Amino acid sequence: MTRVAIVGTGQTVHARRRTDVSQAGLAREAAVEALADAGLTMDDIDSVVVASGPAMFGAVNQPEKWLVDALGARYKPLVRVTSGGGTGLAGALAAINQIKAGAARRVLVVAYDKLSEGQLQASISTLYDPFWGREFAVGIMGFSAAYWHARIKRLGHTEEAAAMVAVKNRHHAMANPKAHVKKEVTVEEVLASRPLCWPIKILDVPPISDGACAVILAADQDAESITSTPAWIHGMAYYCEADNAADRSMLQSEPLQIAAANVYKAAGITNPFRQFDVAEVQEPYTCFELSYYEGLGLCPAGGAAELVASGATTMGGELPVNPSGGCMGANPIGATALIRLAEAAMQVTGKAGAHQVPNASRALVQAGGGWANLRGVAVVGAEKN
Amino acid sequence: MTTIHHADPSETMESMPAQISMPYTLTPGQATGIFLAELRNRRLIGSRHGDGTILVPAQDFCGSTGEPVTNFVEVAAAGELQAFTTTARGTIGMVLIDGTSTPFVHQILQADPAALEIGTRVEAVWAVEATGTFLDLAGFRPAGNPNTFEPRESPGDLAEPLQQVDYRMTLDYQHAYGQYYGTLFDGVKNSRRIRGVRCSECRKVLLPPRSHCDVCFAPTHEWIDVKPTGTIQACSVVHIEFIGQRLTPPYIYAEIVLDGSSTRLIHMVGGDAANADKHAVEPGNRVRAVWSERRTGSLADIEHFELLPADEDPS
Amino acid sequence: MTSSTPGRVAVVNSAQTLLTSSWSDRQHIDLISEAVSRALKGTGIRLEDVDFVIDSGSDFLDGRSISNCGFLGAMGAHHKEESRVEEDGLWSLTYAANKIACGSAAVGLVVAYSKPSESDVSAFWTGLLEPFIQRPTGLDQFSAAGLYAQRYLAKAGLKADDLHDVSRRAWERAARNPFVDVDEVPDDRSFWFEDVATPLRRSDMARPVDGAVAVLVANAEVADQIAKRPVWITGQGSAIDQHFLAAREPDSLPACEAAGRTALRATGAASAKEFDIVEVSGTSTVGELMVLEALGLAEPHRGIDLYRDEGSSGINPSGGALPADVIMATGLARLHEAASRLSGRTGSPQDGLDNARTALVHGTGGFAMQNHCVVTMAAAS
Numbered sequence A: 001m002t003r004v005a006i007v008g009t010g011q012t013v014h015a016r017r018r019t020d021v022s023q024a025g026l027a028r029e030a031a032v033e034a035l036a037d038a039g040l041t042m043d044d045i046d047s048v049v050v051a052s053g054p055a056m057f058g059a060v061n062q063p064e065k066w067l068v069d070a071l072g073a074r075y076k077p078l079v080r081v082t083s084g085g086g087t088g089l090a091g092a093l094a095a096i097n098q099i100k101a102g103a104a105r106r107v108l109v110v111a112y113d114k115l116s117e118g119q120l121q122a123s124i125s126t127l128y129d130p131f132w133g134r135e136f137a138v139g140i141m142g143f144s145a146a147y148w149h150a151r152i153k154r155l156g157h158t159e160e161a162a163a164m165v166a167v168k169n170r171h172h173a174m175a176n177p178k179a180h181v182k183k184e185v186t187v188e189e190v191l192a193s194r195p196l197c198w199p200i201k202i203l204d205v206p207p208i209s210d211g212a213c214a215v216i217l218a219a220d221q222d223a224e225s226i227t228s229t230p231a232w233i234h235g236m237a238y239y240c241e242a243d244n245a246a247d248r249s250m251l252q253s254e255p256l257q258i259a260a261a262n263v264y265k266a267a268g269i270t271n272p273f274r275q276f277d278v279a280e281v282q283e284p285y286t287c288f289e290l291s292y293y294e295g296l297g298l299c300p301a302g303g304a305a306e307l308v309a310s311g312a313t314t315m316g317g318e319l320p321v322n323p324s325g326g327c328m329g330a331n332p333i334g335a336t337a338l339i340r341l342a343e344a345a346m347q348v349t350g351k352a353g354a355h356q357v358p359n360a361s362r363a364l365v366q367a368g369g370g371w372a373n374l375r376g377v378a379v380v381g382a383e384k385n
Numbered sequence B: 001m002t003t004i005h006h007a008d009p010s011e012t013m014e015s016m017p018a019q020i021s022m023p024y025t026l027t028p029g030q031a032t033g034i035f036l037a038e039l040r041n042r043r044l045i046g047s048r049h050g051d052g053t054i055l056v057p058a059q060d061f062c063g064s065t066g067e068p069v070t071n072f073v074e075v076a077a078a079g080e081l082q083a084f085t086t087t088a089r090g091t092i093g094m095v096l097i098d099g100t101s102t103p104f105v106h107q108i109l110q111a112d113p114a115a116l117e118i119g120t121r122v123e124a125v126w127a128v129e130a131t132g133t134f135l136d137l138a139g140f141r142p143a144g145n146p147n148t149f150e151p152r153e154s155p156g157d158l159a160e161p162l163q164q165v166d167y168r169m170t171l172d173y174q175h176a177y178g179q180y181y182g183t184l185f186d187g188v189k190n191s192r193r194i195r196g197v198r199c200s201e202c203r204k205v206l207l208p209p210r211s212h213c214d215v216c217f218a219p220t221h222e223w224i225d226v227k228p229t230g231t232i233q234a235c236s237v238v239h240i241e242f243i244g245q246r247l248t249p250p251y252i253y254a255e256i257v258l259d260g261s262s263t264r265l266i267h268m269v270g271g272d273a274a275n276a277d278k279h280a281v282e283p284g285n286r287v288r289a290v291w292s293e294r295r296t297g298s299l300a301d302i303e304h305f306e307l308l309p310a311d312e313d314p315s
Numbered sequence C: 001m002t003s004s005t006p007g008r009v010a011v012v013n014s015a016q017t018l019l020t021s022s023w024s025d026r027q028h029i030d031l032i033s034e035a036v037s038r039a040l041k042g043t044g045i046r047l048e049d050v051d052f053v054i055d056s057g058s059d060f061l062d063g064r065s066i067s068n069c070g071f072l073g074a075m076g077a078h079h080k081e082e083s084r085v086e087e088d089g090l091w092s093l094t095y096a097a098n099k100i101a102c103g104s105a106a107v108g109l110v111v112a113y114s115k116p117s118e119s120d121v122s123a124f125w126t127g128l129l130e131p132f133i134q135r136p137t138g139l140d141q142f143s144a145a146g147l148y149a150q151r152y153l154a155k156a157g158l159k160a161d162d163l164h165d166v167s168r169r170a171w172e173r174a175a176r177n178p179f180v181d182v183d184e185v186p187d188d189r190s191f192w193f194e195d196v197a198t199p200l201r202r203s204d205m206a207r208p209v210d211g212a213v214a215v216l217v218a219n220a221e222v223a224d225q226i227a228k229r230p231v232w233i234t235g236q237g238s239a240i241d242q243h244f245l246a247a248r249e250p251d252s253l254p255a256c257e258a259a260g261r262t263a264l265r266a267t268g269a270a271s272a273k274e275f276d277i278v279e280v281s282g283t284s285t286v287g288e289l290m291v292l293e294a295l296g297l298a299e300p301h302r303g304i305d306l307y308r309d310e311g312s313s314g315i316n317p318s319g320g321a322l323p324a325d326v327i328m329a330t331g332l333a334r335l336h337e338a339a340s341r342l343s344g345r346t347g348s349p350q351d352g353l354d355n356a357r358t359a360l361v362h363g364t365g366g367f368a369m370q371n372h373c374v375v376t377m378a379a380a381s
Helices: A023-038 A064-071 A085-101 A118-127 A143-156 A157-172 A189-190 A220-226 A253-269 A288-294 A306-307 A333-347 B030-039 B178-191 B270-275 C028-040 C068-071 C091-101 C121-127 C141-156 C160-176 C189-193 C220-226 C254-269 C285-294 C330-342
Strands: A002-012 A048-054 A079-082 A109-116 A195-198 A208-219 A231-240 A278-281 A362-370 A374-381 B003-005 B017-027 B045-050 B053-055 B069-075 B078-087 B090-097 B102-110 B121-126 B137-142 B165-176 B194-199 B220-226 B229-237 B251-258 B265-270 B286-291 B302-307 C009-016 C051-055 C083-084 C109-113 C196-197 C210-220 C231-240 C277-278 C358-365 C371-379
Touching: A002 A023, A002 A220, A002 A333, A023 A064, A023 A109, A023 A208, A023 B137, A048 A064, A048 A085, A048 A333, A064 A079, A064 A109, A064 B286, A085 A231, A085 A333, A085 A362, A085 A374, A085 C083, A085 C091, A109 A333, A143 A195, A143 A288, A143 C285, A157 A189, A157 A288, A157 A306, A208 A220, A208 A333, A231 A253, A231 A333, A231 C083, A253 A362, A253 A374, A253 B194, A278 A288, A278 A333, A288 A306, A288 C189, A333 A362, B003 C121, B030 B069, B030 C285, B045 B286, B053 B286, B069 B265, B069 C141, B078 C141, B090 B302, B121 C051, B137 B220, B165 C121, B178 B194, B229 B265, B265 B270, B270 B302, C009 C028, C009 C091, C009 C220, C009 C330, C028 C068, C028 C109, C051 C091, C068 C083, C091 C109, C091 C210, C091 C231, C091 C285, C091 C330, C091 C358, C091 C371, C109 C330, C121 C141, C141 C160, C141 C196, C141 C285, C160 C285, C210 C220, C231 C254, C254 C285, C254 C358, C254 C371, C285 C358, C330 C358, C330 C371
Parallel strands: A048 A079, A048 A109, A278 A362, B102 B137, B265 B302, C051 C083, C051 C109, C277 C358
Antiparallel strands: A002 A208, A002 A231, A109 A208, A195 B229, A231 A374, A362 A374, B003 B017, B017 B165, B045 B053, B045 B069, B078 B090, B078 B121, B078 C196, B090 B102, B121 B137, B194 B220, B229 B251, B229 B286, B251 B265, B286 B302, C009 C210, C009 C231, C109 C210, C231 C371, C358 C371
16 A cells, blocks of 8 residues: 655745745745655655645636746646645645556645735635625635634534633744744734634634745655655545535534544544644634534534633644644635644644644644535654554 | 626526636835846846846746845847747747756747747847836837847846735636535525525534534434524624625624524625614514515525514514 | 555546537536436445546536636535646546546546536637737637648648538537537528638537536456446557647647557557547537548548448537537547446447547647547456
8 A cells, every 4th residue: 555755844944924935936945845845856856746725816817827836846747736725735635546547656735825916705705606696705714703602602603712712823933933923922912903703703713814835745765865754645535515405404514524544444543632733723713622522422412612721722632732822823715725734744743843833743633614514634753644 | 806606596406606707916025026027127137046047037036046145247139948838828938048057938920830940049029008017018029130138237227126926816717516505595595594504413403504414423314494483592783894795884783593404594684673773683583584576596685684582483 | 655666547437418509497416416416326435435636627517716626616626636628628538547546545526517608608619819919810710720621621632512421420429428509400591501711610519518517437456346337447648739739730630649659559440440439529510620631530631531431430429519519528428428438337338339438538629629638448358
């Protein structure tokens, strides 16, 4: 059985607005860093997968066609996978399938978004059916807040609990050199912050960022010859749910539960809270991190508020979640999921620097997007599975 | 963002026009930024890459090799036409600037297409007033001067790169209602009926109606009247303002499951009772549609949903 | 995930809606669910047997962001693995084939669709251009094709009228194709002689159409059980050219050549000429000629000979992309056409291809055919 590993990672300096590079140049910056990390050049790369958010974010249709030049990818296979906020992970999954099928040996996955260039909420609002509710949309913020409201009532995901996520992730971001938002906050400050789509308040919301991430994947001997520290992919899946399916309560994310069950089975995980050393999750709003705890089986349904309050998911706790700071440190949406994967790889290979979880050897990754109906999960480990 | 024009009630409802129009602030990057900034000075700047390739307009990276720019050159605003085509919008050509490696596409102006040939000498036409876009170089026209020019090495007084190009992208659509939305919205407009369809397998009533059940993938087979009352499945209070917003905040965003259906309708909750304390409106609250005076054949025919007093709740 | 050697992958069924200039009374989801239902019908595969869905569509054409998100139910993807490849559906097909080949799934569904009648198609094409240098010039899909054509015709020693051989054959075949809304070859003079982008006329440009295509792919175990005549995927290759139009080769498509080379190497075929059926996507007549040349079916600048030679009936028997360009689904439609013939599902078209056993399929994407994908197939004998 072919085992695929991450053999190089790179991230740009993320920022609220990068006026020094184009979208294409931003993507290149991450690719160059990943190639350097792996000790490879583009000549060594067989195939490129680009992942980015909706094309309307940047006014360029199929932007990978423009990125080719900056990536030096002429005459190589290059395709873009776009699947909402989790697209970086969906892109990595496409790359893994190319490698396992023998269609490529070394694949570069580049994910980016340059959100400073467009109108984020207006763009995301076009997710809505033009006949069915688009005029009420606030990106997915109104929607996300609405279902958080339902989870507050049914599952006890209180505003305080979400504020603790904000406090924790913003604290973690302080140690991450790639994060561009570095400001500690208190629970009281989060609770008192300006409501955007109540119950979501401004400190529940990640920054809007320009940024890119790149990951290089290879299998077995290829991986082992490239690096002495491959981060092996123990499992990865990306599931969906029809947006207006009957009886979709969204109190729990069913595609997340399905993805987790499948990936855990492949990776031999039976007790995720005990078996993982670290987790990186994609939290577009703080309330989602609470929901993921339950969907990923880190705690029982209704147990998320207690879990975050226990400190178990803070650095130094039993299962630190988002030691990188997660989306709260930087959120270039199309790149965010790949950043989670890259951060997980850095953790299990001991390369996470100041935000390293000591002795981490197995990491959980969660990503997702769309209408909270696209959900991905991955497991990354230091040991060859 | 999206503007939805509601059709004149007398029109047949085959399709609905919609427009997505948003402003952008695009970053050209260093080399193209310098190129664009120098157009104001009526200078053409090229970029040199790796083995000596010169690209005009200057690029951060060479598409043939991926090599980054090593230095900049100034080139003459003249060259030769390598290809051209004429469409209803004018003549477009590929111009190879003297001393450079690769042509680029631009408008060919002030020319009789019949008199153009591959190899025709051309020179720049500058815009009267610079606006900070590529069109500061308006295009090229046939040139009398047959002389060619050599690129001049790295001008010392290069402009700072332009960091931002303002852009508006406008996309126009004519979305088909199809038979299902057509039937639904005809009913809404003409008789204030809201109808969904029942799945032939799981028996759930789906709104908006559609040909297949999302879960079973079985065909739907029966139109079912859905009540204008329902339960809030989820709601939030919109305070944020953003460019392209269609409604003025604050308002209550709500996903409502109408009585008799199993899917969510997206709308807002209003009325005196709800507006008195918007944060008090909760998932689980009962609501009813308040019909608008307008008959547009869309969700806009519902003004909003209002809280349904318990003593008026039919359920 | 059980095997270390990539497994065999078969197309077990495929379907497409009628391709027509405007499905004015149908929505995207109607077209998609029709194609998916028909791809499943009669196979014995139920939707619950399908492990995953890979799909191709365009946010720009659909007028919605993350447009796959709203069409998941229609694609039969609910609670399955799903990914959107924003490129012609032939790339989605290769993704699906990879996923099955590596053993991580048994049955997959590939869906591609476009409904250009709802949008301004030129905005789709010009939106593909980087916005600083190329887009402001007014360069569009027509002028790009014209620029290629001028240089190509000069090199090939051809006149614009010579290209009528290419378009006439395409439209004649489309008129015989029950899944394209063409009853007869257009006979109005303006179609054949009105300049669109000199030297090209209206007849030289692909006609955008609405439609959806669905393809069911499976591993050997499933395929052998359910398909009377499975069509095996024997090779795939893809390659992209650089972005700037003027920097690309003036009258040839090296990325197409690279894609074809990779696919042929995988197949073990010495030449594209070995295939009984070749289905290619060209966005213009000259584009189609350059594709055929890049694939090695004709010498450079001699592609026109294939249209003057009765022996080449195996090239685009469906009519190809010129009479019916479904934009994001054109390459997958080519695969559907070829696979249908190889498996005997087309019935008896009586065009000399009844015994066809192998096919090469080509798809393209991007502005002026920047990206290329080639898939080869063989029917079980």
